[in-house]
Amino acid sequence: MKKPTSPALADATASPPGSPHSSLSLARRLRLQQLVLFERVVETGSILAASRELALTQPAVSKSLHQLEQQLNGLLFVRSKRGVVLTEFGSLFERHTKTVLAELRHMAQDLNGWQTGSSGHVVVGTLIVASATLLPEAITRLRKAVPDVVITVRVGPNSTLFPALARGELDVVVGVLPDGASTLLRDEIERTRLTHVPLYEEAMCVVVGKGNALMRRRKLRLADLHALEWIVPTQESVAYASVRSFFEKEGLAMPRRVVESVSILTNLGLLASSSVVALMPQSAAERFAQAGLLGILPLEGPGPFCEVGYTIRSDRAPSAATQRLLAALHDAGHRLHRSH
Known part of the structure; x- marks a missing residue:
């Protein structure tokens, strides 16, 4: 005779379609390993890539995700030959998964810190x-x-x-x-x-590559440099308004030839390989000048901007x-x- 299934065991597999979730029902059904698998599939965009990272078989990862979707009563991914894409429901679940896994990381830190x-x-x-x-x-x-x-x-x-x-x-x-x-x-x-x-507070200064001929000039005006190519912060950055004001105070518009960048490596590479002029945070410019990577021009830049x-x-x-x-x-x- 088949034994009746207990309510707890029934709840551990899946809820009837349309039944409301609760913290207790989720705690009974979900496993932390499922959240880790889900996160890796989202990050890699592929069940195969995630299985390789986690040293698991692809069928095992697929099965775990299928069980997770059953337990949540919702489709998490749209699958194709190119990989997987989150559904709207999957994006909602991802946001909460990141928070749960982040709290687990904090717990591990606190436990390790307490012990060591x-x-x-x-x-x-x-x-x-x-x-x-x-x-x-x-x-x-x-x-x-x-x-x-x-x-x-x-x-x-x-x-x-x-x-x-x-x-x-x-x-x-x-x-x-x-x-x-x-x-x-x-x-x-x-x-x-x-x-x-x-x-x-941070200020900005005007810099060029170390071998730039402008480094030999003792006196410079902003107008002398306006037609050159400039590296300026991106328009959504905090510094952009101060840079625009910097030019406007001298009666100048923003330069027409600009590269908008806040990437250190890109900016240093451009300064080293071309005659471009850049606006850079003062503390960073002084550090790079000391290392011989660029030169600071004798031109007063924007004052404290942030x-x-x-x-x-x-x-x-x-x-x-x-x-x-x-x-x-x-x-x-x-x-x-x-x-x-």
Whole structure:
């Protein structure tokens, strides 16, 4: 005689179509490994690629995803010969999956920090203003104090970094603190999750490649350079308004020949291989000039155009490793402020 299935076991497979989800029902049905598999398939865009990364067979990954869709009563992916694409329902589930997995990472950090007192993992988001001076110096200070802490640096615009921080994918964002930065976030809940901490003000200066003939000029006017090709920040960057004002104060429009870029490597490559002129954050320009990678022209650039600092979540305490990095950022920021 077939034994009756208990309600708990029945709930562990799938809910009847249309039945409402609850935190208890999801906790019974979902497995954390399924979320990891789902995330890797989303990141790679392919079940085959995800199975290789996770050292699993493709049928095993496909079966797990099929079970996940049954448990959620919804289609997560549209499958094709080229890979998989998230459905609208899948995108909704992805947003919550990222938060759950980020919290698991924070839990692992806290447990490791409690047990060892000197280890952990900090994920930092940054852009050009901080990535050339402030962040490297802070990381160097941190590594001397706690060499076992792992630092992961992710580069991107604030419009990407701030929402990632609010979701818990980053521990801290280091760089420009723009006015109205919270408008880059999706809703009021995310806006209230972030705290911005300024460290110092940043100015800009005009730079060229080290071998540029302009380096031999003792006196220069902005009008002398206006017709040249310029590297300027992208229009959505915080610095763009200050750059436009810089030219307008001299009665000039924005140059016609421009490359809009906030990529350090691209800008340095252009400066080294051409006669292009660039506007660059002062702290970064001085660091590169000391390394012999560029020259700073005797031309007064825009004054302080932004505050540089860091942004953290306000609704959760930083891990021990993150707190050590924040202390190192304060020390490095204080030194940079005194040097200017």
